[in-house]
Amino acid sequence: MKLTTLEAIISLKESSQVEYKKAKNDFPKDAWKSYSAFANTTGGYLILGISEDECKKPVLTGVKDAEKIISDFCSTLGDRSKVSLNIIENEDIRTAIIEDKTIVIIHIKEAAITDKPVYLNNNLAHTYIRLHSQDHLVDTQQLSTILRNQSDQLDYELLHNYDISDLDLDSINSYKSILSKRYPSLNYSEMDNQSFLENIGVFRKNRNTNKIHLTVAGLLFFGKYNSIIDRFPHYHVDFFDKRGNSQRWSFRIESGNLDFPDLNLFNYYRLVSEKLLLSVNRNFELDEYTIRKNPTDLTIALREAFVNMIIHADYFLNTTALIAEIHEPFYIFINPGIMKIPVKEFFTGGARSLVRNPLLVSLFTRMGASEHAGSGSQKIIDVVVKNRFKVPELKSDLERTYLKLWIAEPLVDVSNLKEDEKKVYTFICNPPTSNKSSIKFTKKEIANAHPDITSARLTRILNKLSEQNLIVKMGAYKNRTYVKAVSSVEVIHHWGETYDIIKHLFYKDKSDS
Missing domain, CATH: 3.30.565.60 (Heat Shock Protein 90)
Incomplete structure (x- = not known):
């Protein structure tokens, strides 16, 4: 996030990923709700030294002692009786000076799903999530969902008082027929249904009682409708x-x-x-x-x-x-x-x-x-x-x-482009056969294909195509390449470009730029 001018602050409103706090002298206590909420949702930015007026517009107020506020924040992060998890690294905290006033910008990443919930005061009930521009306490179902997401074997649950009569016989036979054709050497067709279902893990043994039980997955996959809705x-x-x-x-x-x-x-x-x-x-x-x-x-x-x-x-x-x-x-x-x-x-x-x-x-x-x-x-x-x-x-x-x-x-509208602009855009979108394996091109490669266009004119053309979102500029100036905007997913997928480009293509959220 780049906040270097007052105009940038004014244009950036609180959202699902941005929270302002006044924070004149101390780290605000209510900001910990935002820490929990961002960590439990999709991450976000906590910006200290900005308040809001009565019209909900951001007002630059600044902080008096940024180092003290950061120190207090980091100290509390290490106290497990206050915060259940520290997901902050050094590079996630920085300061900026705007019109002689200092603000503190803290990037709070989304916690791994196995580390959620991130909660406060050693109390799971103090778990927050981010909805639009607000921090909300989770309700009972939401908390249960977050806790359940930690598990990687939900459908292994053993069901009591269920047996093979709760399963649809036609489904079992059809599935057995499919597996028999795919794996003839395993002799599935010669097994009775109970043995077959135990073999593929639909029925499993309770190691404490040595009894065989139907699994949740088995019920969902093969179950009769009424038996399924009895449990779900x-x-x-x-x-x-x-x-x-x-x-x-x-x-x-x-x-x-x-x-x-x-x-x-x-x-x-x-x-x-x-x-x-x-x-x-x-x-x-x-x-x-x-x-x-x-x-x-x-x-x-x-x-x-x-x-x-x-x-x-x-x-x-x-x-x-x-x-x-x-x-x-x-x-x-x-x-x-x-x-x-x-x-x-x-x-x-x-x-x-x-x-x-x-x-x-x-x-x-x-x-x-x-x-x-x-x-x-x-x-x-x-x-x-x-x-x-x-x-x-x-x-x-x-x-x-x-x-x-x-x-x-x-369908891309290029009716407003001049002839030489269309030529450059067409080359980037549909290069000659000799360049078909490439989807990103340097200025030199484009210039070689169109020697009639001067270097200065080509620069203006590429800038115009980029401004109109017809192409995307990739990389620093000396190593810059150009790709067709609607196919830039291909560049990211195969060349692993930065998350900033991903956000540009997929989220269309300019608040981080």
């Missing part, structure tokens, strides 16, 4: 095909509907997967987009997005259902629960394998529906890059995760 009363899975002129939908698959009895996760996956795959080769026209009628590997992206939605859901939540939707230019996938990795890791392909339901992952992997946990996001981004689709929209909070997967490329 808010369980609901849904699918909508919202293409066409219907005001609601043209086709729907939902649990609880007598047309789809015993819609466990296995049956839900089979039914909806078929609909998703059938939707791939379709033609449609919209004014706003240039549509790719035969996208490459779209079935891979749809499979990964759909399976990820199922295996990463928090089935203990009552906030939303599993929902998959087909729209004209995009697909939507919604599941209850927050992602266990930061959103930025989804886009960079560096997602660590943090599993919420490892047994469900195993069941889907065995049948060939997913390769392994953690690879899905990279496969999705690979398909987006290859087809130059519009960047996916991804939102995730304690209640739900929402993914919109576009299958269209934004």
Whole structure:
């Protein structure tokens, strides 16, 4: 965050990631709520030495003794009776002088999901989260959700008073048939159903009692509908095909509907997967987009997005259902629960394998529906890059995760460009065959392709294209390259550019610039 002028402060309002505090002489006690809230949500900046007037506009007041305030802050961070976790490093604290007044800027990173909640006063009830520009105490369900997110084996829970009669026989036989074909040497077809289910981990032994019990994953994956809702009363899975002129939908698959009895996760996956795959080769026209009628590997992206939605859901939540939707230019996938990795890791392909339901992952992997946990996001981004689709929209909070997967490329308006500007833009977007392997170009490479354009004129053209967000400048001046803006996800994905560029592309939030 760069705050070097009064104008920069005035333009920066409090938000989900910015909090002002007056803090004249001491570190303000109520600022610890913001520390907890930022750490438990998506991180943010605590700025000391700025207050607000009656119109909620920031006013530069400054701090008198920055070193004392920072020292007090760091001292309290080390007191576990005051703060449960210290996530601050030296580089997260800095000062700035604006119009002879000093402010203190503290960057509070989001805590790892296994370290949440970050709470105050040695009391879990003093856990805060950030909602818009306010710090809020968590309620009982939110706290339970945060604590539950620490676990990496939720679906291993053993269920008492459940047995094989609570499972759908057709689902078991169909799944066994799939595995028998994939792994003929394991002789699954010769096993009785109870032995088969124990073999694949659906039934597991309680080591304290030596008794065999059904697991949560087994109930969700193979269960009869009534048996599932006995344990998960808010369980609901849904699918909508919202293409066409219907005001609601043209086709729907939902649990609880007598047309789809015993819609466990296995049956839900089979039914909806078929609909998703059938939707791939379709033609449609919209004014706003240039549509790719035969996208490459779209079935891979749809499979990964759909399976990820199922295996990463928090089935203990009552906030939303599993929902998959087909729209004209995009697909939507919604599941209850927050992602266990930061959103930025989804886009960079560096997602660590943090599993919420490892047994469900195993069941889907065995049948060939997913390769392994953690690879899905990279496969999705690979398909987006290859087809130059519009960047996916991804939102995730304690209640739900929402993914919109576009299958269209934004239509760029270049009607206001002059002929030489169009030539440069066309080269960057669609270089000659000899340069097809490259998607980023130096000024020298562009100049060599257009020797009729002077160096000074080319500089002005590149600046104009950048200002209009048609291209993106990458790197420092001497090493600067230029890429087409709508495909810059490819640069980030394959070359690992900085998080600042990611924010520029995905978050469109200029408050940090």
